[in-house]
Amino acid sequence: MHWLAEQWLGARDFVELGGWVVLVIAACMLVMWVLIVERWLYLRFGFRRTASALIAEWHDRADRTSWYAHQIRRGMISRANGQAVRSLAVVKTLVAVCPLLGLFGTVTGMIKVFDVMALLGNDNPRAMAAGVSEATYTTLAGLVAAVSALPLAAQLDRRARAEVEWLEDELSAEA
Numbered sequence: 001m002h003w004l005a006e007q008w009l010g011a012r013d014f015v016e017l018g019g020w021v022v023l024v025i026a027a028c029m030l031v032m033w034v035l036i037v038e039r040w041l042y043l044r045f046g047f048r049r050t051a052s053a054l055i056a057e058w059h060d061r062a063d064r065t066s067w068y069a070h071q072i073r074r075g076m077i078s079r080a081n082g083q084a085v086r087s088l089a090v091v092k093t094l095v096a097v098c099p100l101l102g103l104f105g106t107v108t109g110m111i112k113v114f115d116v117m118a119l120l121g122n123d124n125p126r127a128m129a130a131g132v133s134e135a136t137y138t139t140l141a142g143l144v145a146a147v148s149a150l151p152l153a154a155q156l157d158r159r160a161r162a163e164v165e166w167l168e169d170e171l172s173a174e175a
Contacts, residue, residue: 017133017134017137018105018133018134018137018138018140018141019105019108019109019134019137019138021101021102021104021105021108021134021138021141022105022137022138022141024101025098025101025102025105025138025141025142025145026141026145028094028097028098028101028145029094029098029145029148029149031090031094032091032094032095032098032145032149033149035087035090035091035094036091036149036152036153036156038087039086039087039088039091039156039160040152040156042083042084043084043156043159043160043163047080047083047084047163048163050080050083051080051163051166051167051170054076054079054080054167054171055167055170055171057076058073058076058170058171073171076171077164077167077168077171080164080167081160081164084160084161084163084164085157085160088153088156088157088160091149091153091156092153092157094149095146095149095150095153096146098141098142098143098145098146098149099142099143099145099146100142101138101142102138102139102140102141102142102143102145103139103142104138105134105135105137105138105139105141105142106135106136106138106139107135108134108135108138109131109132109133109134109135109136109138110131110132110135111131112130112131112134113128113131113132113135114131115131116128116130116131
């Protein structure tokens, strides 16, 4: 329990030093990771059940060679693709937004530094430190959020495409 309390205090200090922008980045990161875990679980366990139902429906059809049957097949693949890539666009968007939020925090932190310099002059580095700290911590938070999720987002995208290609092969017009 002591370890958990230390982690909580460290996170609280990080948020205090980085300002409210760090909270926005943390919220984006939380949503991003929830969506990543959900997509991973679906592609790992749920997609094959969906695909099996589509394959069974396809193989139960008497006609698999006509133009109409090919359009039905195309629609089945399109539905499966939509389910496979659902919310991956949101994940990719959040991966791109997190560094921009970090940059926004950098700008707001530097504005605080310039405000302090305008009021007190540049003779008081301790007063300017809060703004510099906010600028640095928000940049770090935005980059860590994006870099931590980028490889998994790419891997999930590849996995979704591979699963849909597998389904396309299974829904062949022959047999």
